[in-house]
Amino acid sequence: MESKQLIKTLKEIAALMALAGENEFKIRAFENGARVVESYKSDIELLAKQGRLESLQGIGKGLAEVIRELVLEGKSQVHETLKKQIPPGMLDILRLPGMGVKRVQLLATELDITTLGELEYACVENRLATMKGMGQKQQARLLEAIRYRKRFSSHFLLGDALRAANVIIGELTKNDQIQRIELAGSVRRFKEVVQNINLVVATQMTHEEFAQFLHSVPPVESIELVDPDKIEATSSLGIPIHFHLTDLNDFHPVWLRHSNSADHNEFLKQVARERGFSWRKNGLHRKGVLEQPDSEEAVYKLLGLRFVPPELREGGEPDMIPDNLITQNQIQGFFHFHTTDSDGVHSLVQMVNASRHAGYHYIGVSDHSQSAYYANGLTPERVVKQWSQIDEMNNQMTDFHIFKGIESDILPDGRLDYDDEILAQFDFVIASVHNHMGLDRVRQTARLVKALENPFTTMLGHPTGRLLLSREEYALDMDKVIDAAATNGKIIEINSSPQRLDLDWRWARLARSRGVLMAINPDAHSMEMIDFMPLGVGIARKAGLTAEHVLNSRTVSEVGSYFTR
Numbered sequence: 001m002e003s004k005q006l007i008k009t010l011k012e013i014a015a016l017m018a019l020a021g022e023n024e025f026k027i028r029a030f031e032n033g034a035r036v037v038e039s040y041k042s043d044i045e046l047l048a049k050q051g052r053l054e055s056l057q058g059i060g061k062g063l064a065e066v067i068r069e070l071v072l073e074g075k076s077q078v079h080e081t082l083k084k085q086i087p088p089g090m091l092d093i094l095r096l097p098g099m100g101v102k103r104v105q106l107l108a109t110e111l112d113i114t115t116l117g118e119l120e121y122a123c124v125e126n127r128l129a130t131m132k133g134m135g136q137k138q139q140a141r142l143l144e145a146i147r148y149r150k151r152f153s154s155h156f157l158l159g160d161a162l163r164a165a166n167v168i169i170g171e172l173t174k175n176d177q178i179q180r181i182e183l184a185g186s187v188r189r190f191k192e193v194v195q196n197i198n199l200v201v202a203t204q205m206t207h208e209e210f211a212q213f214l215h216s217v218p219p220v221e222s223i224e225l226v227d228p229d230k231i232e233a234t235s236s237l238g239i240p241i242h243f244h245l246t247d248l249n250d251f252h253p254v255w256l257r258h259s260n261s262a263d264h265n266e267f268l269k270q271v272a273r274e275r276g277f278s279w280r281k282n283g284l285h286r287k288g289v290l291e292q293p294d295s296e297e298a299v300y301k302l303l304g305l306r307f308v309p310p311e312l313r314e315g316g317e318p319d320m321i322p323d324n325l326i327t328q329n330q331i332q333g334f335f336h337f338h339t340t341d342s343d344g345v346h347s348l349v350q351m352v353n354a355s356r357h358a359g360y361h362y363i364g365v366s367d368h369s370q371s372a373y374y375a376n377g378l379t380p381e382r383v384v385k386q387w388s389q390i391d392e393m394n395n396q397m398t399d400f401h402i403f404k405g406i407e408s409d410i411l412p413d414g415r416l417d418y419d420d421e422i423l424a425q426f427d428f429v430i431a432s433v434h435n436h437m438g439l440d441r442v443r444q445t446a447r448l449v450k451a452l453e454n455p456f457t458t459m460l461g462h463p464t465g466r467l468l469l470s471r472e473e474y475a476l477d478m479d480k481v482i483d484a485a486a487t488n489g490k491i492i493e494i495n496s497s498p499q500r501l502d503l504d505w506r507w508a509r510l511a512r513s514r515g516v517l518m519a520i521n522p523d524a525h526s527m528e529m530i531d532f533m534p535l536g537v538g539i540a541r542k543a544g545l546t547a548e549h550v551l552n553s554r555t556v557s558e559v560g561s562y563f564t565r
Contacts (some may be wrong), residue, residue, distance in 0.1 A: 462500050
């Protein structure tokens with residue numbers, strides 16, 4: 001191990017020891033050891049081989065043995081043991097500005113936060129604002145620091161990529177020489193996690209002129225000409241961008257090709273060959289003549305195929321192409337959001353006004369339940385107080401309705417978080433897991449199945465508990481959970497939060513096939529987060545859902561009838 005890596009590892013050992021609650025003198029010994037190695041200008045490897053590390057001032061016998069292992073073997077037993085003991089994400093949190101050992105330990109013990117992704121999600125949900133030793137300003141600083149780090153990741157959340165792409169498209173459409181620009185690639189297909197943004201551009205500019213123009217577009221950086229048809233750059237969020245340049249007459253075949261997965265393109269090429277076409281960079285050729293279809297639908301028609309919406313182009317030949325996939329315009333309302341009564345940023349009145357302004361006709365409030373103390377969960381007394389406010393607001397509105405709901409924690413044994421007397425009075429109950437995520441597969445599955453068997457459960461919230469790019473779904477037999485939902489007539493949520501997008505579209509396909517009704521919800525903790533809804537709609541489309549599969553495509557009276565059935 002080279003000196004630079006050795007210094008880094010010694011510092012890491014000291015940090016891990018601190019997180020593990022080791023003796024203060026031991027921690028300082030490793031911190032001092034890193035400084036000693038850093039200041040030593042001769043060959044540290046030679047000292048290790050000669051067994052003379054203890055000749056350095058401040059290096060004792062135990063520390064010398066660790067350094068020897070690191071230098072000569074590349075790893076140390078002490079380091080490996082600590083890494084197994086402490087979740088790796090806690091070190092990442094410790095490296096954030098303003099985060100000391102005590103704060104990191106507090107997050108782990110109080111909120112079960114051990115990764116940057118979990119911390120980011122908690123900040124977005126406003127959970128640190130009232131936490132002792134944190135507060136609103138520290139929460140904002142942490143969120144800014146986390147998002148800065150994400151610039152250097154090789155994978156990105158769909159929501160971040162989509163937002164960046166829309167900003168760039170907005171800037172480029174201001175140029176009269178750009179005839180058309182469309183989103184393509186994995187972002188258009190609504191993959192939950194992406195590596196780049198693909199944009200297809202029809203322009204009268206040469207690729208050199210277009211590249212020069214990009215230098216004046218604020219969200220675009222690091223521009224590089226790859227070939228006459230492609231320019232690579234980076235967004236201000238650090239997401240790679242691929243600009244694919246084409247002639248307007250060839251736009252649709254090129255857009256189609258760059259929107260598809262490799263498998264789907266291979267499928268189309270095979271069909272094209274069978275029908276006497278050759279599939280080239282600029283489109284379909286037959287007998288030397290370039291076909292110029294005026295839409296993607298026309299390309300599929302030329303090949304004798306049904307049109308495949310982009311969300312369904314992940315594999316080769318689709319196993320299903322439903323008519324009339326669900327659209328955002330068909331969504332009438334939603335059922336999962338939080339207010340200042342628990343851990344939301346905005347009041348019920350503000351959330352209602354924002355939802356009405358966005359064109360929705362109803363919402364279902366679902367603040368956290370009483371055991372979610374970290375999120376200011378509602379006691380039964382506070383639930384009743386909220387119901388009174390909802391009744392008063394509903395009496396004043398004729399064009400909008402608020403349904404009374406709760407996001408009830410599923411307790412470790414599968415029970416919900418209130419007595420039946422309280423549960424029976426809600427219009428709907430979202431049952432969700434927020435703790436004890438480390439249960440084994442059998443116990444976790446039994447926990448969710450029991451919650452779904454509860455007569456007062458309406459829907460299962462963020463079913464797998466995953467946080468994209470930071471936390472895997474918990475151990476769970478999702479097949480059994482979906483069966484339990486089908487058997488008991490329960491709804492499963494597609495959570496639209498860009499960090500969740502849970503239920504996964506693959507599981508949503510299975511749920512659809514078993515007749516499980518689904519609800520697309522934003523899990524909004526602020527007015528701005530209501531705008532997450534289209535992400536959930538995209539995942540629903542990827543799962544092949546139509547309006548009949550989605551509860552919140554129904555009118556307010558239809559939803560009311562469903563809740564009282």
